[in-house]
Amino acid sequence: MLGKRHVYGWFIVFLAFFSVASHSWANTEVKQEGRFVDVEDGHWAKNEIDFLANAQIINGYQIGQTLQFRPAQMVTRAEAAKMIVSALGQTEWKDGALSFQDVPANHWARGWIARAVQLGIMGGDGTTNFRPNESLSRAEMSIVLVNAFSLPSKGAAVESAAVFKDTAGHWALAHINRLYYHGIANGREGQFFPKDAISRAEFATLVARTINDQFRLPLPDLIQQGKTNIQGTVTTATLNVRQTPSATGTLVGTLQKGQVVDVYDINGYWAKIAYNGQFAYVHKTYLKLRNIAGSPVKGRIIVVDAGHGGKDPGAMSGGANEKTIVLEVAKLLKDKLERAGAIVIMTRETDVYPTLQDRVDIAKNNYAEMFVSIHTNSATNTSAKGAEVYYDSSKNPNAEESKKLAQYIQEEIVRMANMVDRGVKNSGLYVLRNNSVTSVLVELGFISNAEDRAKLTSAEYQNIYAEAIYQGIVKYYTAQ
Numbered sequence: 376m377l378g379k380r381h382v383y384g385w386f387i388v389f390l391a392f393f394s395v396a397s398h399s400w401a402n403t404e405v406k407q408e409g410r411f412v413d414v415e416d417g418h419w420a421k422n423e424i425d426f427l428a429n430a431q432i433i434n435g436y437q438i439g440q441t442l443q444f445r446p447a448q449m450v451t452r453a454e455a456a457k458m459i460v461s462a463l464g465q466t467e468w469k470d471g472a473l474s475f476q477d478v479p480a481n482h483w484a485r486g487w488i489a490r491a492v493q494l495g496i497m498g499g500d501g502t503t504n505f506r507p508n509e510s511l512s513r514a515e516m517s518i519v520l521v522n523a524f525s526l527p528s529k530g531a532a533v534e535s536a537a538v539f540k541d542t543a544g545h546w547a548l549a550h551i552n553r554l555y556y557h558g559i560a561n562g563r564e565g566q567f568f569p570k571d572a573i574s575r576a577e578f579a580t581l582v583a584r585t586i587n588d589q590f591r592l593p594l595p596d597l598i599q600q601g602k603t604n605i606q607g608t609v610t611t612a613t614l615n616v617r618q619t620p621s622a623t624g625t626l627v628g629t630l631q632k633g634q635v636v637d638v639y640d641i642n643g644y645w646a647k648i649a650y651n652g653q654f655a656y657v658h659k660t661y662l663k664l665r666n667i668a669g670s671p672v673k674g675r676i677i678v679v680d681a682g683h684g685g686k687d688p689g690a691m692s693g694g695a696n697e698k699t700i701v702l703e704v705a706k707l708l709k710d711k712l713e714r715a716g717a718i719v720i721m722t723r724e725t726d727v728y729p730t731l732q733d734r735v736d737i738a739k740n741n742y743a744e745m746f747v748s749i750h751t752n753s754a755t756n757t758s759a760k761g762a763e764v765y766y767d768s769s770k771n772p773n774a775e776e777s778k779k780l781a782q783y784i785q786e787e788i789v790r791m792a793n794m795v796d797r798g799v800k801n802s803g804l805y806v807l808r809n810n811s812v813t814s815v816l817v818e819l820g821f822i823s824n825a826e827d828r829a830k831l832t833s834a835e836y837q838n839i840y841a842e843a844i845y846q847g848i849v850k851y852y853t854a855q
Contacts, residue, residue, distance in 0.1 A: 411435050411444035420446060420576040423583035423590055432461040433579055446576030453484035453507035455516075455578065456491040459523055462586055464714060465490055465842070475505035482507065493791065494842075496523050514547040514569035516581070517560070521550045524585050525846075526557050527671050527853045539567035557668055558591035559584045588669055604669065605638040607646055607662030610776050620645035620656040627655050638664070643742050660811050663776060664744060671852040673716030678738045680748035680806065681705035681721070685728030690753035692823045695832050698726065701749040703834075704819065707841035708749070712848070731805040738810055745780070746814035747844065748806050751831055753823040760824040761795025762788045765816040767807035774801075776813040779854070784817060784847030791843040792836060794820055794827070813851075817844060 414424050424444060427433040435444045450458075460467070471489025478485055484507060491497040496519070499505050520526070528534060534552045537543035539562050542551050551567055554560035559581060562568070573581075584590040609630045617624035620642060628650055630636065639654065640647040646659040666673055681702040683689035689697025702723070709719045720741045722734045729737070738746050752763070764781040768774035781799040789796045797818075807814045819840050820827035830836040 410442075411446075412441045413443045414446055414576075418446065418576070420580045423580045424576065426583050426587065426590070427458075427462075427579050430461075432458055432582070433575075444575065446579075447574050449510045450573055450575050450578045451508045451510060452497070452505065453482070453488060454575075455519075456497055456507075457484055457487040458578070458582060459496055459519070460487050460490045460494070462582055463494070463496075463523070464711070465494065468493055473505075475499055475503060477504045478507055495790070510572040512570050512572060513567060514545065514551065516573060516578075517547050517550040517554050517569075520559065520581060520585055521553050525671055525849045525853045526553055526559075526585070527665060527667070528553065528855060538562075539565060541566045542569060545569055556594070557585075558594045561592050591668075594668060603638050603640065604667050605641070605664050605674070606667055607636050607638050607648070607657075607659070607664050609634045609636075609661060610663050610773055611661040614657050614661045616648070616650050616655045616657055618655060620647070622658075624656065627651070627653075630657065636662070638662075659742075659744070661772070663813075665852060670716045671849050672712055674718065675745065675852065676718045676720065676741060676743050677712055677745045677747065677848070678720045678722065678734075678741065678743045679705050679709050679712070680734050680746065681723055682748055682750040683728070684723050684726055687728050690751055690822045692753065693825065693828050695822055695828055697751045697753075697822060700751055700822070700831050700837070701819070702726070703837050704840045704844075705749050707838055708747075708844050711841060711845040715845075715849075732809070734806050735809045738812065738814075743810075743812050745848070746806065746810050746812055747784075747848070748814075748816040749844070750816060750818050751820060751822045752818040754821060755823075757823050757825070760821045760827045761797040762792070762820055763797035763800055763818045764788075765800050765802045765804055765807060765818070766814065767803050768801050769803040770808040771814060772811055773813045777807070777815055780813050780847065780851045781815045783850040783854070784815060784844050787843035787847045787850070788817070788819065788840065791846070792820075792830060792839050794830075 411424065414421050424433065424446065435442045467486030468490040469486040471486065471493055473485065473489050473492065478488055488497070488505060488507065534549040537548060538552050538555050542548050545551065547569060551560070551569065584592070609632050612632050614630040615626055616628040616630060618627050619625070636648040638646050638648060641659060644659055645656045646662055647654055647656055664675065683698040684702065687698065691697065705721065706724065709721060712719045720737060720743065722729050722737050762785065764785040766774060766777035766781045771777060778799065785796070785799050788794055804816055807816055820831050822828050822831055
């Protein structure tokens with residue numbers, strides 16, 4: 376047992392010139408396997424458009440026997456909602472509640488808008504309107520891209536200095552700079568044109584660059600030659616720096632909590648860094664590893680533990696059992712993390728029972744950097760309900776980091792699954808206190824409560840729980 380993407384509601388971006396107000400995709404969406412007749416081989420955005428079309432993230436207009444993309448046409452907020460939701464691997468939420476008076480029940484994008492709102496990707500304009508057929512500026516879209524895809528910061532220094540002549544002092548400066556330093560946007564002739572709108576071709580290009588590194592622009596002065604894409608922040612009071620990658624290696628110095636180091640290589644538990652002009656090594660357990668560019672979880676070694684299993688069904692109520700529910704959520708979480716480039720180790724993928732020590736050993740034997748255990752709760756009092764996340768400070772040396780992760784996951788579960796917030800709790804549970812890395816135990820809800828149990832046994836909500844845990848992990852890795 377046991378157990379934000381708050382993105383500005385504005386939505387559309389980039390390099391826009393003159394274009395025609397769009398009709399919605401409404402009733403003309405079709406799967407893309409061929410070529411758009413208006414996107415010829417020589418079109419500047421053809422590769423990006425084809426990539427998104429093949430992934431069924433973008434769609435065109437069926438005109439007679441031909442298919443058009445209309446690359447110069449303006450993107451609408453409704454179209455953008457569908458594209459971003461699709462790019463995140465999500466589906467429309469047909470039964471989702473919406474309060475916008477300008478998005479009627481029969482609007483073609485209602486389900487996509489509902490999902491975008493539910494994920495925290497988009498919102499209204501501060502009134503009762505969503506403005507589904509309007510476009511927005513490059514500045515507003517920079518906010519959306521950075522937050523929707525959790526692009527990590529390059530640091531306060533680079534985000535406060537204007538890269539473009541027309542963005543100095545601009546309210547979206549930090550987000551515009553972040554797009555630039557991630558190789559997504561480079562403006563034109565030294566300007567970003569933050570007030571301009573975006574065409575469908577330009578929007579497709581930006582989304583493709585955001586989700587697929589192969590389309591990225593050359594990274595400007597990002598990483599000095601020889602470094603990896605990883606930085607590490609020291610999470611313990613004092614971290615020994617050794618001449619060789621061994622606990623018996625000659626001690627050459629120490630790092631203090633909060634210090635940031637560039638990582639040149641990782642071998643097992645040892646991270647290679649530069650120290651006083653020479654290479655040296657530190658134990659990566661005491662570093663919060665962070666990707667400078669690309670997916671925040673790419674390359675991170677994360678153990679996903681589905682609680683109970685086999686002979687141990689866990690909590691049972693109303694014909695449902697814990698071991699089955701948490702395994703489904705764990706599998707969905709694994710898929711989301713792996714699609715983002717993480718290295719995921721499962722403690723079980725079938726109905727078997729690893730002991731608690733087995734689960735800890737799996738983490739240690741695979742040089743884990745994070746441990747996430749998934750459970751459902753139960754109580755004699757059937758009115759008890761809600762989600763809670765545990766961490767341990769009794770023995771786990773990364774208690775502070777574990778608490779941060781627990782808070783991010785708890786916030787996302789409460790928000791996305793609309794769960795009662797039972798908070799984050801400190802408890803010396805076996806798999807938490809016997810791990811050294813950032814470790815949490817997630818209680819999704821109470822199987823003994825009818826309302827919670829309906830969600831726990833719902834395929835849709837199991838995916839929402841997995842998405843919430845995933846988003847919590849992403850937020851942990853992108854937080855400074």
